[in-house]
Amino acid sequence: MARSIKRDRKRGGYTLSLPPEERELLRSLPAQFREVLQTDDPSLRRIFPPAYIDDDDANDEFRRLMREELLEGKLVALEIVEQTAGADHLTGEELEGWLGALESLRLFLGTQLDVSEEMYAVELDPDDPSALTLALYGYLSWLQEQAVEALSSSL
Numbered sequence: 001m002a003r004s005i006k007r008d009r010k011r012g013g014y015t016l017s018l019p020p021e022e023r024e025l026l027r028s029l030p031a032q033f034r035e036v037l038q039t040d041d042p043s044l045r046r047i048f049p050p051a052y053i054d055d056d057d058a059n060d061e062f063r064r065l066m067r068e069e070l071l072e073g074k075l076v077a078l079e080i081v082e083q084t085a086g087a088d089h090l091t092g093e094e095l096e097g098w099l100g101a102l103e104s105l106r107l108f109l110g111t112q113l114d115v116s117e118e119m120y121a122v123e124l125d126p127d128d129p130s131a132l133t134l135a136l137y138g139y140l141s142w143l144q145e146q147a148v149e150a151l152s153s154s155l
Contacts, residue, residue, distance in 0.1 A: 027085040030078035077101040
């Protein structure tokens with residue numbers, strides 16, 4: 001599969017080469033996910049994990065102090081993807097936003113799907129009711145890998 005995100009050595013930043021249907025998907029996901037982020041959906045537990053393993057009071061205090069700030073960062077990242085999904089060029093800051101949004105989306109989907117290492121060894125069954133969600137998870141994982149590779153090429 002061809003690289004979709006590459007470092008642009010001439011202009012700086014990164015080139016984004018995605019077909020229109022993938023751009024449309026990436027443009028639509030943030031709005032859907034934004035609504036879920038405003039809820040107490042249990043699938044968000046990996047996105048907002050507890051800060052303390054055995055201290056519910058400390059976790060409640062951490063959540064009270066940090067949840068809005070953490071949420072705001074995730075919402076900003078989603079907005080960046082939404083606004084730049086049609087772009088052919090991204091700045092480093094925009095690509096970092098993409099990376100954050102992709103990670104949040106993957107964590108959410110992975111929690112819903114109960115993704116495990118064993119799942120990677122099994123071929124996707126098109127008749128599985130979760131096949132589309134698994135395919136989306138795989139696509140977002142691949143795109144996240146592309147973003148990481150492009151950003152790390154700048155180091």
